[in-house]
Amino acid sequence: MNIRKSIYFIFVAGVFSCTAPPSNNSVVTANYNSENATVIQGVSLLGDTLTSKIDSASQQDQIKKLQQAEKKYAEDPSMENLIWIGRREAYLGRHDLAIRTFTKAIKEYPEAFEPLRHRGHRLVTVRKFDQAIEDFEKASALMEGKEIIIEEDGMPNRLNIPLSNVQFNVWYHLGLAHYLKGDWERALEAYVECMKVSDNDDLIVATLDWYYMTLMKMGKKSEANEAIAVVTSDMEIIENDAYHKRILMYKGKLAPEKLLDVNAQDQDQKLQYVTQGYGLGNYYLAKGDTSQAIRIFENVLNTGYWSAFGYIASEMELAKLRE
Template identity: 55%
Template sequence: MMKYITGIFCLALLLAGCKETTQPVVVGLDGREFFEPERTPEQQHKLEMELEAAKNNFEKDPSEDNYIWYGRREAYLAHFDKAISIFTEGIERYPESFSLYRHRGHRYITSRKFDLAIADFKKAASLMAGKPILSEEDGMPNKLNIPVSTVQFNVMYHLGLAYYLKGEYKAAAETFETCLTYCDNDDLLIATVDWLFMTYHKLHLKEDALLVLNKVPEKVTIIENETYLKRLNMYKGLQPPELLLAVEEGSESADLAFATQGYGVGNWYLIQGDTASAKNIFKRVVDGSYYSAFGFIAAEAELIKLK
């Protein structure tokens, strides 16, 4: 009898554990539920060890920086609500931290809570005014392990994205124009010009869209934003749209690359007036697995508008 009761108890614990792991971490704009992505045991172990180290550092010293890294590590495991909670607690303790507002705003975008994201980025922008430029270390380093962005750039870039995703294109354009002043390398310039180009087209400012492409020199040094460079080359007629969709399957970054490049291609078809092709590409993007990618979220938003 005791073995039977023990077995039932263990089964209940197991089911409880399964239920916990099958809770959605994000609900898309179309109402779909998304869950933690599948990972290899090696990937899972690495992320968990990094989280454990960040948590240990935080428990020893709950500094502003340790709040940030604790929250970021939770987010890399797709624990977005937990990350937001950590950033919120950090803001309560460090109310002048524009970095904490920047990171919480990012995860509000991931969670499709654009109004909250906009409020956070606007607050961060006001707090960072007149402050020294802060380089931002990458949580997921690029191929050269060289950080290319700053906190100030990321505040304005993500604010522009939040406006764009919400469909407030005039505010998005003004924000991306300001963001250009924080672009101190080609990686940042290319990403910002790309979104500004698309935003100008949303506002039917075709001449402005063409002019902004001229801000990118012919020869550029790119470390991590190859996908955005491919999109710009497509706008210039240097690469056919089909080439951007030919993402190498099976590569670790394939889903992210397709979400990014796919949205650009779909939007390009919209600009050309080919709504049917645009919808087809957007559907392919949202059929992917990288639901936290900005291109994925943007494709969700476009499909809702095109219904």
Template identity: 50%
Template structure:
């Protein structure tokens, strides 16, 4: 396993060293959109690529020195941050072969199955992760990309249920997603996690046609919350509650504009869809697609819904 994963890194660094047509020839499809369009690693600055590659090299060294469960997870995560989901999934898969009871490895592989539009495989991984994870003890999950306050906010149990619900939602299994998000609330132990879970719970209920239950789910969300990371979800909910103009969702002062527009735009498109304005919903979903930020969950959901609306 160690030799094989080291070879993967060497191959990747070779591709980075290539230029022009040679690099394009070696580029792998990382996913296929709902309409069959191949998706490739997005362009990023040389500086960003260098920083991410350096961390990948560090993770590879740590793994080579000690191929533990945690070092395997970090190696896979570092590949994923470079949007090389093929390599990330391969690392996580080999890790699961070594550590078959690792709910954390299933959690991370399932995440990248969602990113690569393999929703049934993601559902299967999260079902297994849920079966294996401890239910009573909340485990803080370290961030790969720390927030502005360098405070880890999420936990493993939350991430398993949150992504489990998403895998179901993206397949149109809204009733099952609702049940998972209701359970996820128990692990949503701060305002950031609460708004993220509540948003997807609301959308799942609305897709079930349960508007009253959806409105009731929004009651715990209020204007005095402390939000560090999930401002986009917070704004979506405040729009659902009628406390933020829907046009504000397409404005952003965040650093990652493409991500925030994808997240907030999907919420706005959904709002139009709930209210019977399919044409405007399609227009907003297309604007999300036009950001080009295909790894974002809001983008994935917009892509799926836009494809269904065109059928």
């Protein structure tokens, strides 16, 4: 729905309370089984209203995990437990509540960089890039010289092995926020730092993919190709298969049409489709095939998976092309 028409949008907030968080260590709990609650989360780069809606049937597992996180925090009001509430809220699509929870954590733990990392991530999700950048820059200053902290997965990979770390996520998402603003120089600076904490093949291909695309945006094709020279077909990839395939395509090792060999209607494959779709659309855009790029970007948007980075990047490209 276009934001100009949002005045006609029925804003229902029956699932969650959106009042300010209490001053003590308790958190707001609610009836997550309420039906038909749709909440506006923000505005896309194309001017469309972004909404979320809790599906108490298909999301029952995530609802249960959020309730467990709230119970755990009530028993032990630690920063880590508070952050987990925000993460669970975000997995349910309630980025507004997640941002509120992370803000509470930031206020209570002003010297910690972890809640800034998570709030910045969700600010990117709702297209508030400047605010996200501010959070990530504060986090980068606070984490300087600190030991790498492995970040536990909220949605584990197939081997249930956590692969990322907090420092990686700060630099990675800072680079992304700059990239989505079209600030290639600052995005590149962030990805250079991100590479320093990309300590396994999954993190390497994720960082190098955006690093490559940033260099290509800057017209530095030879540097871009040099950067991905280290990527091979036999790398040990556990969860970032989409980024690995994108780079293999850039290197001419994988046919472009193979990238979208996934079912966009299958919920489990939708994220991969969106991620692959943006990479493929951008590949054609770099080659000057604008019509093919637009078609692919529009297909990405048709998935409705608006929280995915590939979706946001596709919005960015279409917005620029329509200017």
